[in-house]
Each structure stands twice: as structure tokens, then as C-alpha cells.
Amino acid sequence: MKTLVPVKRVVDYNVKIRVKPDGTGVELANVKMSMNPFDEISVEEALRLKEAGKAEEVVVVSIGPAKAEETLRTALAMGADRAVLVETDDAVEPLAVAKILKGVAEAEKPGLIIVGKQAIDDDSNQTGQMLAALLGTAQATFASKIEIGDGKATVTREVDGGLQTIEIKLPAVVTTDLRLNEPRYASLPNIMKAKKKPLDKKSPADFGVSTEPRLKVLKTEEPSGRKAGVKVKSVAELVEKLKTEAGVL
Amino acid sequence: MAILLLADHDNATLSDQSGKALTAASQIGGDVHVLVAGKGAKAAADAAAKLAGVSKVLLAESDELANNLAEPLSDLIVSLAGSYDTIIAAATSTGKNVLPRVAALLDVAQISEIIEVVSADIFKRPIYAGNAIQTVQATDAKKVITVRTASFSPASQGPSAVVEDISTTAFSSLLATFVADAISSSDRPELSSAKIIISGGRALGSSEKFKEVMLPVADKLGAAVGASRAAVDAGYAPNDWQIGQTGKVVAPQLYIACGISGAIQHLAGMKDSKIIVAINKDEEAPIFQVADYGLVGDLFEVLPELQKAL
Known part of the structure; x- marks a missing residue:
């Protein structure tokens, strides 16, 4: 079985982003970029399936600017076998991403597609579900455990009230949640080796997909801020303030 | 045209998050129909019918719909979508699981986790963990929306709306099956509604x-x-x-x-x-x-x- 893992280049999770003063977006110049943390978990899971003999080849794909190659090289350094870069400078919405990924999946024919549940930039949480819809396959979102069986997978999902376990027919799309695994770091020799691993370049047009946005972004602004309040000296003072000043007790 | 609100429920009870999503739906404007899909979910449907601003409840019951699986649920919603220009749900684990699938099947964008309704097609939503707020305008003919319920107050009780049975057994081959739930039970309030x-x-x-x-x-x-x-x-x-x-x-x-x-x-x-x-x-x-x-x-x-x- 082949696994396909989409990865996205996003602003590093440690960066406190700044909104551009003219309201046109978020400042991305000279900001540290990394692989979306949920995609690292996806890559790790694919590698573990391969190491456990459940999958043979791990193919990673990214849709984004030329620099997204760095993100793909990171995945290759973790241990992925091959990469596909679908190069575009457009901001691609989840629906168009899913359409491009459908094209990649039809060419690669993976048994399992492992997608991060959400990218930490646009926080959409859509791509995996949309991809499953377009491919007509099952979806198992927010996975905290994946067990591969014969032509099927048993997936434990993190849901609002606790956990839900479902069985899905393969091929299928699984989206990863935080507790699925802890991603490895790439070793220096593997980073060197990754530079020579194959990386194919494509464009959205190769898959006949338009990246024309469906949502018009009218404005991007700072959230209304919260100011630091006061420090209290004791529990008694805290309870007193919550009762009389805040009126919440 | 009307709005279809996908109810979040466990068959026995309606989640109060649906009442908050209803507030967002009412702000968009138009008749709101609530879809309760499940099995043995009459109680949840009756609870939905009592919320102010609901003009009709659609109750669809079958084995396939018992556990909120995304595949049959989105097929059902898509089959109803012709009569609605907005499909909306609370951004619960069910709403987040199902609605993007619906959006892709309808070939429209989804607007995730709105925190404010500016007008019928303009919404505010957080990006970058809420460190920026985007105002977006939908251009698709149909809108698929999830609602961040913490930003909306719950709908009040109103006159009882009619509950219409739309149960069906017409589902394509089963792609996924339910195995087990491990739902934590507690006497404490739920996080989403706790004061x-x-x-x-x-x-x-x-x-x-x-x-x-x-x-x-x-x-x-x-x-x-x-x-x-x-x-x-x-x-x-x-x-x-x-x-x-x-x-x-x-x-x-x-x-x-x-x-x-x-x-x-x-x-x-x-x-x-x-x-x-x-x-x-x-x-x-x-x-x-x-x-x-x-x-x-x-x-x-x-x-x-x-x-x-x-």
C-alpha cells in the first residue's frame, strides 16, 4: 500500500503574527515558516505504518510557492520516499487544494491519504473531508489511533464527548489529531540524503484546477485586545473581588 | 430561500450548541429548518421544534444515521440542499466532520467557525489561532457555514414548530461503520455551556x-x-x-x-x-x-x- 501525505508550509507555531496596518492581511515577510504541525504528525504516522510493514511507499505533496520545497525536503528528511510540489503563488482555498489533491491521488493511487486535521494559519479544518468527498471514499477525521487491517482501517477519533471508533473501507482519507503520535526529528545524515530524493514539480493547471478564490477577503484586522488586570495578594482577596467587583460568584 | 441547520444531538438530547448556531442562522435571515438525523431521535427533534426562530424540523431516522457518520449524513444533506441557500451547523466535532464534505459535494467553499454575521453573505472568522480576524464575503450560490458557538448566545424557547418525518433508507454502499463510543460521563456541566x-x-x-x-x-x-x-x-x-x-x-x-x-x-x-x-x-x-x-x-x-x- 502506498500512503499519500499532503504537507503545508505555514508560519511557525511559535511566531506571534502581526496584522498588516492597512488591513490587507498578515505580515509574512521575514517570518519563520515551518511545516504545519498536524502535517508533521501525518508524515510520522505514514512512516510508522511503513516501518510496521503496513505500507510500502510514502509520497508527500505540497501545494504552494517554490519555497514549499523546503517543507517537502523536511518530510523527505523525516523519511518520506518521494515528493510532489504543485507550485503556485496564489492563496489556494481548501476546496481547490482538495481538487488538486484528488488529481494527485488519481495519479498515485494511494491506499491511504493522511491529512492534518487543520492548518494553523487559516484554521479551516476542511481539506481532508473535502478530499474524501471528491474521491468518494470514507473519511476518518481527528484520528488518535489508526490500525490497518485487510482492505480496511480501524480509526479512533477525538470527538467532543470523548472518543469514537469507526471502521473505514480503504482507500480512504484520515485526518490527524494531536495525540496520534509524536513526530520525529530529522537527523543530519537524513537531511543530507533528503536533498537527493526525487521531487516532481507540477502546476494546478496540470490537474485542470482553477485556484480562483470563492471567498472574497474584505479585511483582516486585529482582534479586540484584552488588557492585563490586577494581581491579587491572597485567595481571600481573589474571592472578594470575584464576588463584589466582577460579580461572577 | 431557507436555511438548513444541522442539529447536533445524541438522539436523546439536543446539544445546546445547536441553539447558538440557530442564533447565527436567524441573523443571516430567512426561514430556518432544523435537520435532526439519527435513530430514535424524536426527543431531540421535539427539543429543536421548541426553539424560537425554527419554522420546521426535519426528522430523518435510519440505522445508517444513528452515529453521525459523515458519509450517509452528507449524502442526506446534499439530497435536501436544493431547497436551501445556506447550510449551517455548530462547529462541533460533528459539524466540523460533516459540513466540509457537504461543501465539496456541492462544489462550494465552506466558511469555517464564523464569530459574527455582518450581512447575509459577509462574515467574520478568526485565523491564526484568533490572532487575526478576517471579514469574508461568500461568492458561491450556496453557503456552507460552521459557527463558533462561544460567540453567539443561545436561542430562546418559542412556539412549537412542526416536525416532519423525512426518513429514508436510500444510502449508497457503506464506506464506514460505527464500532464503539467511549464518551466520558460526568455530573459536571459541559465545557461548551458552563458558566x-x-x-x-x-x-x-x-x-x-x-x-x-x-x-x-x-x-x-x-x-x-x-x-x-x-x-x-x-x-x-x-x-x-x-x-x-x-x-x-x-x-x-x-x-x-x-x-x-x-x-x-x-x-x-x-x-x-x-x-x-x-x-x-x-x-x-x-x-x-x-x-x-x-x-x-x-x-x-x-x-x-x-x-x-x-
């Missing part, structure tokens, strides 16, 4: 300590219990307690953060709370920058003292 939340971080040190120190205070306050990602990852608290960018987003009257440093990902899940209290040993912890009341101290001393003082 008071007490939340613990990695400083609690162990699952035993978390229970021993946090739960008595929670019980005294009648509070729900939350946790930071660090505490959940370390196994001190179950996953459904996690508050933050990718966990639950809450906005209670009172949020008490205990031993939580205040990473931006955690703040994203609680900074709309009315009053925030931070208890932390480290007086430089970022959580104090958003707290209305900060108490610098060892939570293993402060929390037992707080329990006695309440």
Missing part, C-alpha cells in the same frame, strides 16, 4: 494530582473542568477537556487557569471569557497578560485554600 470553567496545565504534574487538586474546587463552584494541550498530551486529563486553537473554544463567565503558562494556542480557546483568573507560580507567565485577576503562587497551596474560601 464557570476551571482549567489545569502541566504544572499539575500527574493525572492523580490533577484530580485531587482541581476536581474539589470544580465541584464547589459547579464548574466544568478544562485542560491545556500540555496537560492532555501528558495524560493528566482526557482529550475532550482540551481548550485551545484545535480543542474546544469556550467563553464562560469565569475562567480560572491553574498552572497554565498561556501559549497563544491556549489563549485562542478562552480569551473571550468574561472574567479570567490566572493562578501561576511564574509571575512572568503570559497568561497574566490576559487575566483580570492574577494570583502568583503555588497552585497546590492556592487551590485547597480557594476550595475552603468558597
